[in-house]
Amino acid sequence: xxxxxDELAAEIAALDETEQKALxxxxxxxxxxxxxxxxxxxxxxxxxQQGEIDRAAEDILAKLRQIREEIAAREYPG
Numbered sequence: 001x002x003x004x005x006d007e008l009a010a011e012i013a014a015l016d017e018t019e020q021k022a023l024x025x026x027x028x029x030x031x032x033x034x035x036x037x038x039x040x041x042x043x044x045x046x047x048x049q050q051g052e053i054d055r056a057a058e059d060i061l062a063k064l065r066q067i068r069e070e071i072a073a074r075e076y077p078g
């Protein structure tokens with residue numbers, strides 16, 4: 001392991017329990033946010049490849065309503 005990581009680990013170990021908990025919660029929050037950004041970027045890329053990146057929100061919501069109605073009709077006939 002490199003020296004910088006070892007130094008950082010030693011600093012974290014020296015923190016009291018409350019500070020460590022706050023640090024780990026913040027790291028988890030940042031990791032989650034980073035994951036959401038990556039997911040958003042990949043979704044945008046896929047929409048661009050499919051030529052749907054510029055579709056209006058109203059069009060998308062109308063399509064989702066149609067899909068929902070089709071599923072409801074199939075799953076709950078009558």
